Amino acid sequence: MSDVTRLLDAAAGGDRQAAAELLPLVYDELRKLAAARMAAENPGHTLDATALVHDAYLRLVGEQQFEGCSHFFAAAAEAMRRILINHARDRNRLKRGGGRKRLELLDQAGSLAEDPNLVLAVDELLTRLAVEDAMAAQVAHLHLFGYLSVEEAGKTLGLSRAVAYRNWKYARAWLREAMEK
Numbered sequence: 005m006s007d008v009t010r011l012l013d014a015a016a017g018g019d020r021q022a023a024a025e026l027l028p029l030v031y032d033e034l035r036k037l038a039a040a041r042m043a044a045e046n047p048g049h050t051l052d053a054t055a056l057v058h059d060a061y062l063r064l065v066g067e068q069q070f071e072g073c074s075h076f077f078a079a080a081a082e083a084m085r086r087i088l089i090n091h092a093r094d095r096n097r098l099k100r101g102g103g104r105k106r107l108e109l110l111d112q113a114g115s116l117a118e119d120p121n122l123v124l125a126v127d128e129l130l131t132r133l134a135v136e137d138a139m140a141a142q143v144a145h146l147h148l149f150g151y152l153s154v155e156e157a158g159k160t161l162g163l164s165r166a167v168a169y170r171n172w173k174y175a176r177a178w179l180r181e182a183m184e185k
Contacts, residue, residue, distance in 0.1 A: 012070045023065045034061065034080055040151045041084050046120075051091060060084045078160045081150030089127050092120030129182050133175060143168055144175035 008029050014022030038053040038060070045051075060083035070076040126148060134141035139161070146157035158168020 006073065008073050008076070009070075012076055015065050016069045026065065027061060030061075030076070030080075031057065033077065037077065037080060037151075038084060041088065044151075045088070051088070056084055056087060059087050063087075074160050078146065078150065081146065081152070085127075085145070085149040089123055092123050095120060125183070126179065129179055130175075132182070133178055136178075137171075137174065139163075140171040140175040140178070143171040144179065147172060 008026065011022045011026040011029065015026055034057045035053060038056040042051070042053045042056060060080050063083045063086075064076070064079055070079065130141050130145055130148075133144070142161055143154065143157045143163070146152045146160060147154055150157070152160065154168050154172045155165050157172070158165060161168070163171070
């Protein structure tokens with residue numbers, strides 16, 4: 005059992021010292037993940053990568069149980085996505101001129117983060133897709149919001165490369181069709 009896994013288990017059991025020891029071990033990897041997320045955001049964003057890492061870490065450590073490092077980092081990607089979505093929602097309330105635009109480029113990295121309205125629209129569609137096909141929605145979520153390649157998303161979910169791509173192709177087609185409606 006790695007140090008990270010041991011500390012994750014201890015932190016989930018309420019050990020505050022384990023939570024304090026865990027951050028230095030995972031900080032660099034979380035910072036890279038946050039920097040990738042923030043690089044795709046509009047300039048002048050009120051959050052920065054450091055704030056995103058700290059907010060996500062605070063949401064993760066404590067009561068949750070993780071089945072190893074890959075599960076922890078997938079949860080970190082999800083926490084960062086939720087933080088950015090909440091931030092986008094706050095900025096785009098109707099009184100601030102919120103609205104929606106059509107999603108154009110699902111395959112280009114960072115295309116979602118250029119417009120907070122796209123983030124919200126895709127998040128809503130992925131929630132609807134999850135009802136129909138949860139695995140395809142998870143692959144799409146990790147690929148679009150976690151900035152993982154389709155292979156990495158599949159590996160995180162325990163899928164073969166072929167199954168991961170099949171789920172991604174279905175999710176992409178489903179999202180395109182839903183956006184046209």
